[in-house]
Amino acid sequence: MGMFFGVDIGGTEIKFGAFSEAGDLLEKWSAPTDISDMGRKIIPDVARHIRQYTVGKGVREDGVAGIGMGIPGPVDKAGYVRTCVNLRWNGFNPVEELKKEFPDVKIAAGNDANTAALGEYYRGAGKNYDSMMLITLGTGVGGGIIMNGKVLLGAHGLAGEIGHVSAAVPEKEQCSCGNTGCIDQFASATGIVRIMKRLLKERKQDSILRKQEKISAKDVCEAACQGDALAVRCIDICMGALGNGLAYFSHAFDPEVYVIGGGVSGAGEIIISAVKKAYREKMFLIQDGADICLSKLGNDAGMVGACMLVMNGG
Ligand SMILES: [Zn+2]
Incomplete structure (x- = not known):
């Protein structure tokens, strides 16, 4: 056995984590993603960073047990990526590429939403549950499903x-x-801004956001936290839409917990309580349904989960 690395490859930044044999995070760092030359420099960069770390710490190459990668696009079981717009990959296998650099190391890759879900499942908010769904509220809405310890790929x-x-919602x-x-049209950062602008236009009600020329999802969340009635209404509509969706998912595969992550979830309890309210109103067949809570690992979830993917399998 030896140490592990979890690598979360994003369109602008690569996050690295070095982990002990037991999967405890030892150190983390990040580097900009060089997507030039159709993304061909990305995997050599990953290899270079890992080597720099091992050489710096005096770890021999046979002291590395595994490297897991999270990719912002669909990845098949063999690690093949048909298209990944953010990394400019077309018909590319990052697992095979990294294997060339580390032939004796176990290497795995998965979709970053799924690796983030694995991260929360093993080391974050999903730790005490068997089945879990991670919902990430960022520019768009993404998700990863874990049933009985396995990522559901479909x-x-x-x-x-x-x-x-x-x-x-009409x-x-x-x-x-x-x-x-x-x-996505409601619960993403883009959706929140869209609905807030619509409310400001359609309603006469006063709001602290009326004076603002540019509005971000963060502004709306902050205004709602301060009790701005129109912003509260906006969050209720947007997170209510998500709550409706979660009620569908419960009827389809009944996970024990929904973990809400991504930038928008930074607003905290105001998001969770609006989601819960709509969710509970749609649950008739069972009393309470799933737990709904905030993510614990935040931006580290994908990197931690990439390590869990290679340690435990997807
Ligand atoms: Zn759509």
């Missing part, structure tokens, strides 16, 4: 792409996917 790698499930505007009324 037949096409689509499982967990919950942003484009209908939120059961909506005329079209979503980026071509549908209308997707969860």
Whole structure:
């Protein structure tokens, strides 16, 4: 046995974590992602960073047991990535590439939403549960599903792409996917801003956000936390849409807990209570349903989960 590395490869930044044999985080760092040359420099950069760490710590190469990677796109079981727009990869296998640099090390790769879910499941808010769903509220809405310790990939790698499930809220505007009324249109940072602008336009009610020229999702959350009634209404609509969606998922596969992460979740309790309220209103067949809580690992979830993927398997 030996140490492990978890690597979360994003479009602008690569997060690295060095882990002990037992999977405890020893050190973490990050580096900018060089996507030039169709992303061909990314894997050599990953290898260089890991070597720099091991050489610096006096760890021999046979002291590295595994390297796990999180990729911002679909990854098949063999590690093959058909397309990854953010990294400019087309028909590329990062596992095989990294294998060339570390032939005797166990290497694995998975979709970053799934690795983030694994991170929360093993080391974060999902630690005490058997089944869990992670929902990340960022620019868009993403998700990862863990059932009995395994990532649910689905037949096409689509499982967990919950942003484009209908939120059961009437909506005329079209979503980026071509549908209308997707969860993504409400519960993402983009969705929150969209709904807030709509409320400001359609309602006469005063709001501290009326004076602001540019509004971010963070502004809306902060205004809601300060008790701004229109911003509170906006959060209720947006997180209510997510709560509706979670009620669907409970009826489909009944996870024990929903863990809410991503930038928007930084607003904390105001988000959770609005999601819970809508969720409970839709749950008739069972009394309480799943627990709903905030993520514990935040931005580290993907990097921690990448290590868990190679340690424990997906
Ligand atoms: Zn959509």
